Amino acid sequence: MTESTLHKPADGSRNGAHHLCVLVHGLWGNGSHLNYLATSLREKHSEDELILLVCKRNASSFTYDGIEVGAERVTKEIEETIEELKRDGYKIDRFSIVGYSLGGLVARYTVGLLDSKGYFDYITPVNFTTFASPHLGVRTPLRGYQNQVWNVLGARTLSASGRQLFTVDNFRNTGRPLLSVLADPESIFIHALAKFENRALYTNIVNDRTAVYYTTGISKKDPYVDLEKLELNYLPGYQDVILDPDHPYRLAQPKQLPTFAERVTGTSRTILKRTPVVAGLVIFIPIAVVAFLINSGIQTLRSQKRILLHEQDNAEGGYERYRISWMVQDMRAGIEDAFEATNAAQQQEYLPEGSEELADGEATSPMAVDGETKLEKDPSAALRRQSTASVSPPDFPTLALTPAQFTMIKALDDVGFKKFRVHIHNSTHSHAALIVRSNRKAFDEGKIVVKHWLDQAFSI
Template sequence: MPTSLLFQMALLVDLRSIDRQSLFSTEMDTALHKPQNSNPEAAHHLCVLVHGLWGNGSHLNYLTTSLREKHSDDELIVLVCSRNASSFTYDGIEVGAERVTREIEETIEELKGDGFKIDRFSIVGYSLGGLIARYTIGLLDSKGYFDYIKPVNFTTFASPHLGVRTPLVGFQNHLWNVLGARTLSASGRQLFTVDNFRETGRPLLSILGDSDSIFIRALAKFQRRTLYANIVNDRTAVYYTTGISKKDPYKDLDKIKLNYVPGYEKVILDPANPYEMAEPKKPPKLSERVKSTSKTLLRRIPLFAGLSIVIPIAVVVFLINSGIQTLRSQKRILLHEQDNEGSGYEHYRVSWMVQDLRAGIEDVFEATNSAQREEYLAESVRELDESDTVSQGESSEEPSSEKIPSPKLRRRSTGSPASDFPTLALTSAQFGMIKALDNVGFEKYGVHIHNSSHSHAALIVRTNRKAFDEGKLVVKHWLDKAFEI
């Protein structure tokens, strides 16, 4: 395994993820920004924010502040979910969504008791929070909430809709997909799509993206569905999964010319025409390549020397911490399933199929994912015809490129720039997710963060730092162009 990969694994050690709450408690103070001294009848729109893996409500401070500055207390009530903070996000998308759903239900009841009538609803998910949000809306809809509350805005920022597995062909990628899935308890297995959701033989993300599920049905009810995806420098969730795409045209920016939304230049890509093919550049001379390589190696000598000492220690600490957090997560999940305190979580276990609806899922391996090489389908395997996308019912317990079928094939279009980029070696389940989500329809905005190598955090201005200022333009665009009150 390459040195860079080991170092990036070590970077994932986050001591903040160690539980500061009781092992058996998931109840925390709800961050509800309720209007003060205003007319309860006026504020009837509830907006829920859901943070990501290893996160907490403070990661969403800029989004929260921006929402409240844009919309007055008489227009909008903001709830920042808090019961999945820190390592509680290890417990899986389903468990996390049940906690969030409970939090939303309690908030609606509290507001009702104070005289507020909520009849409009929006939800925003960041990173893993986007998947939890997708599961949550399915639960809410199955309980009839959307019969009297209008779903308005559904937004995700850098959410891995297709999971985080590296497109699989090479041995290194296969090794990482197998090992990586086993260091974050239930969330890790679900994000790498090696879980078996409720003994269906299918991963949770496949169920979440099934066109016949309560989750897709609920998603389709929203007035606006919007996603923002980093095109570069997202070391946590790469473009193909956050942008719900079979291809990654942004792997080499020298090959394309980017087109931006007027007024949001250099940051927000035009969704109607995000890029054009650029004129091929002349390759650098041999002497220039040698000079550049030599400078790079010289700069990295001190780093390599330090890593030879740090890596063994950091990897051991990371693995120990992952093991501890996984054991704690398993105990919390067991208590959640047993429902010993009578919290009533069992009533969230509704049937996920639409036809049975009334009868009865930092940071995810932050730099490690970026250490893997994207792999593509063989040249002989063309993009699947939409009418022949494989059934999502196939199990993907151990993802393999051999599971990608090639029944009826069609030639790539020569009229679109996208045809100049190869199709990623995704699983059949992932191709199915793409089809279902695209059928529902998302406004997809590519984001080009230049000033930070950590665009996953910069996208939502996760902390107040100069390098994240481009994220402020992203939030401004969302509020001005993609969020309806």
């Protein structure tokens, strides 16, 4: 494979490996972001046990083109890999896929495509794992006019992927956003997801500037907004990083209120500490935002052209001309930081007291059947989904999510994920630290996360 990173022995005829594991990177990403995951998998499972495919055809600015376009590229990559392995004497009969960030959504779409093409009739789906993937999109939970600022502007800065992540798209004229279709209980995507033997997700409880807890953890409440109110329970053997999935926390005892003098002293220290940061942001943010918006406009136009070529079945050889120049490539890290800084500055809001029933949805829910939107007429099906949904913490308010997001939570909880909550202490960029996206000392806690995944959530 010239465009993918495929790890296999040179001589397939003498190799017993029949399990293919696919790794899918996230927005703005590339295969190198998954180096630590790939290396750890290979150290745990030899080439005689596992074949690794690190996807590359949807890298960098190509991730602007939409979840379904990215998934079609990844699906083609997987199909070609299976055919190549077959020619080399391999018989693939077990399959796993791992998605990081946006890659988790691409992976959910990909498994639906593979299942619809009959691959899971003779290949067993084994492990489906996401790391910090925004399963409910990236809308900031806001009510009223305030959502017209970030949720509307942000949706228009990342081309098709942005509209889908902010759930403002109309997927193939269904009248519904792609993420709603992706979580429809009657869709090929949910049916394929349900076939996997192991479904797990890893979610950061703090400091994820790209995708916050409620969406990566598939939750309508966020108990971790103020950690001082909690006493966290950690899993033995994984330091203070992995929370106990069954009992992640207990409410802390109320602390004695500080005196007036202590509050004044604390406030003064906080102001002094923040002054250099604020000054830097005043200078940096306008420059970064202007660069971000200019680049977003350029990338949106190029993305639209790539999507058009993709729809015309011109994926082979039609994309090289739209690659961004070296100058814009060098700016990507700063642009990503600007997007994350703006996203992290948003403050989530909650449903008014007494309106929590809005989060429970209706007995009838929209269904996508043969490309049309229909209503589910069986109330018992909705009751079955509600009975198997995860119980939300009773002591915290319900986030002001959209009705579509509450419906997604129900559907995904029905399928069932093992949810592993992660507390990264040493880095303020836990989105990258979670998978050790680069070789930094501050990301070392991510190595504990990957070890837990290989020990507890990945079967060969």
